[in-house]
Amino acid sequence: MYSAIVFLPLIGFLIAGLFGRVIGHTASEYITSGLVIISAVLSWVAFFTIGYGETALVEVEVLRWISSGALNVAWSLRIDTLTVVMLVVVNTVSALVHVYSIGYMHHDPHRSRFFAYLSLFTFAMLSLVTSNNLLQMFFGWEGVGVASYLLIGFWYKKPSANAAAMKAFVVNRVGDFGFALGIFGVFMMFGTINLPEIFANAQAVAGGHGAEGADHGAAVLNFLGHPLDAHTAMTVVCLLLFMGAMGKSAQFLLHTWLPDAMEGPTPVSALIHAATMVTAGVFMVARLSPLFELSHTALTVVTFFGATTAFFAATVGLVQNDIKRVIAYSTCSQLGYMFVALGVGAYSIAVFHLFTHAFFKALLFLCAGSVIHAVSDEQDMRKMGGLRKHIPFTYWTMFIGTLALTGVGIPLTHIGLAGFLSKDLVIEAAYAASSGEHANAFALYGFWMTVVAAGLTSFYSWRLTFMTFHGKPRAPVDVMKHVHESPMVMLAPLFILSIGAVLAGMVFYSQFAGEAYDAFWKGALFTGAENHILHAIHDVPKWVKVSPFVMMVLGLTGAWYFYIRSPETPKRLAAEHEGLYKFLLNKWYFDELYNFIFVRPAMWIGRQLWKKGDGKIIDGYGPDGVAARVQNVTSWVVRLQTGYLYHYAFAMLIGVAALVTWSMFTGVSTGGGAH
Template structure:
């Protein structure tokens, strides 16, 4: 297990070299060092994961250094490797390595490549620190490191105001969740007297209903409060309903960032944390009910928005939000293996879809609006087939009992677990998840039909017209911050032909396609049915697994049926009769606008939080800072000195007799003070 040190610290070393070397090192050397380090970590991670597939492999802890000794709080920096960690190591290093390689082509013209690749590697190191944590403080270190790196990556094009705003929004919203996470860690240490994860999990079952804790003036179940606080952190990091608003705006970052953050790493940190601490959550049934509710609500909420968006990256972003909801309600009903299995398969097909979208955007001269696509399957066939594999995987296409794409196995397992849980919330999550699966199928095939079928609609795109006329643009303008003057929107596009991406972008698409096609078929038995594979790294419910296999046939067929319904509706609306979407939007009116405007969450939060905060800030600024502190502090002192100087200037007459008189008066005053 000494290889774990290389896996974790190679990306950090590469980030330091590329970041400090920067332009002195050069783009090629920076890309080579960072990409090489990630492929090394990836190559060492797969044997660890495959070793756990054999079953009954014990956890290993590799010490790094003595860290903290303060009173009762004592813990070391150590890297914990078990089956749960092994799954995350494979997911993180594989996707990150392929994103690094993909970025060679996508970021080829960017002048700040060393900085970009350093940020990517730093992000990967922070995520690896999070998943190998042996104690809660170490997990929080990785948790915050991921937040910092995501801020740097989302705002990478810092000359774009929209990118800066998106980065700040992601950072601030995540701090809200992190505050809950911190309170959860503080409370856990207070209750258990340790931050060591193995010790906490060993003691957690005995704490179920054993005590109450004072919170907000009430006496509440201790484990419920601790788990709810910890879950608030997961809601922020994994963009669950209420703390999700940063996720779509994060699309302002480069497309490889979207794939890395929103497919396999940062947004799955919350799911990993809940599964890692699953024995704690098992001791808090009310908290699990809340997790199920939030997961199901997010699943439905994000899917409804995805059906109305036109930006190809935003559709996939809301799809990520929805799929994370599936993972959480799987964990909420106790199917932690199914939650991790969907995390595993989702990493492949969602990274594939994001990078495929980047290839489409690259081919369409950085146009992201799907209304200006069409008929691209013959122009960029390799990208088309890669995205087709991703779409078949996310919609869960498969032949029952024979073969299925990745999502067929993991999404079916989640729905079956929700139904088999026997709880009212679990059954509700099943029906919500089934309807969300229909919407997933619809918006996924809608994306494919708008992009790759129909007639070319390039004539209306300013970006494409810009390419045809060969006008000069800056790198920042290339990525969506440009205005194109003096170009008529309906001039011909005969001079422009969409082009396939370079091999550095296509190779990652091909490798991720293999995962999207086969990951579910190959690994579903180990993730779902083998307790020996997990070997105590998560809470494994044998009774629930047995009940999953005994559900009625119609439950097993539900995901396939709704997938076909969603496909049929999308085909009817975007292939057969393309007038249907506009008619439907007109007829639905307020409902369509409600969904298109993302349930008005941004507007609501602006009204409730941002406007009052700005007003309060102005009050403190004008009334407190300027009116009190400055007035009676530095400005007041300066006024006293100024007036004193004016008065002192009047006695500076230059007459010796005046100075003698002042000295005499001073002497008399001093003697008087001494005597009396």
């Protein structure tokens, strides 16, 4: 069953990719969608088998992969509670995206290739979450990178799509370089990259007894010419691993690729942002929690970047006008919440927010696709408005998604939509981690940043809803005449995701953060500081528990006043605070900053190496230079070959004269004998 879950999408990719033109678009759609649906159903079976059963861990060896000296790697599936949670997230969302795409991509002439890429993306992510060693994880890690490149640039005739795909690929290479170095560091410290052996020896290695049995305090790793003891080495390795997570999960400084990824088809955005690529970093840190727990410094850094990302992305989302970009920055911000939870040691809460977020974020993206489908591919919210009565099913499902994202529920209870329970737990965990024996230096910073981000999230989410569906229509008359509800093949996934957005938090709260925690997780996550945090959450002040709800109400009220009650106010404020408005509209000028620091110098260096290094020096004095000199010489020689007899006779006379002259001056006789 577990092998089928992983490899069925791969079979779909191979069929649609290799034989799509033969079997046709419709067959490709049905085959790939059907196989992923089967994989999703089996994932739910695995979820209840592992999560609610007695079995804690299942290891399935598929094949022996590498055996070279101390490096022994098998392609092996690690199935525990963390794995099955990710399987449910990935395959459920992927199956619904596949079905939705049948309607959304109906008129695209390259549908077979699109569905092949979707299945490849799914397989790569499944390879990542089922990995039992770091090399297999890196394979899936790079696989989702390649698939995202193919999907973001699917409409390859659009220059903006090509640029966005390349940007995502390059920015992720920066993070992936750190991830690769982290894997090398783990191998140097542990002598293996197999997860069971790493987890079994983590405490011993952190205590200074590495793979070679080094004494306490001795250097166990040499990094950039500096010998590092066990504690420092563990911190460096964890930070390198986190660098990879920053790239994949679009954290602050390596976030710039995420909004540009909106150039791909909308179903791609749903898959990347809800279930696959961006969650890879969160999963990796949670999976390697036994290592991160051994470096308090690394966890502090994770907390800082998560909190900063949550606030930064939320501020940028306030002023975006592209409907998909607003949701994209929302994803970036919510990923920051997850890393805050990871940084304070609340790993299950981070995974809980990942789990619930997948449902309502996929719902929001697919609803945005339905809106774009209805208004003739328009994405600017300033050209929408008044769509509520024209596309009611899309409106109400997006309304549910917005309620879930903003965190609507009954304060001080466990009754509410998905985001209410998981997001509030992150905020409470951050506050709880700010004091006590295991206090995190940036936990209180994380608390305040996430609380403020909750208010900003509510504002931009309701701003999106009000600008898109309420007020007077701002679209051209000819567009409004053709506004229509999406077909049922697109609406059905929205209904299913709406159920998850409403119930996922309440149904699974106990398993992720309540009484059923131990029975559900069975040691799949590190439980040292986690148990402390989960218990401390119950003792946080009531004002902490209520604060995100208050911020949600303030954000809703502000958005209602700005975009329903007084629509002229946002324009007036933007004019009065033009500097701040442009700062947020231009995403804190990170693209311009990176262009100035990295892109332009790299282009200048490349131009110098091309024009002067390659053109003038290498070509001028190398092969091209030698060839040019030969051509010069031969051109002079060719001039002597005129074809005229008197020219040749004249040359002969000159030769004879030269010979006679030379003989006279050297005393050499030209005759046959002596006199």
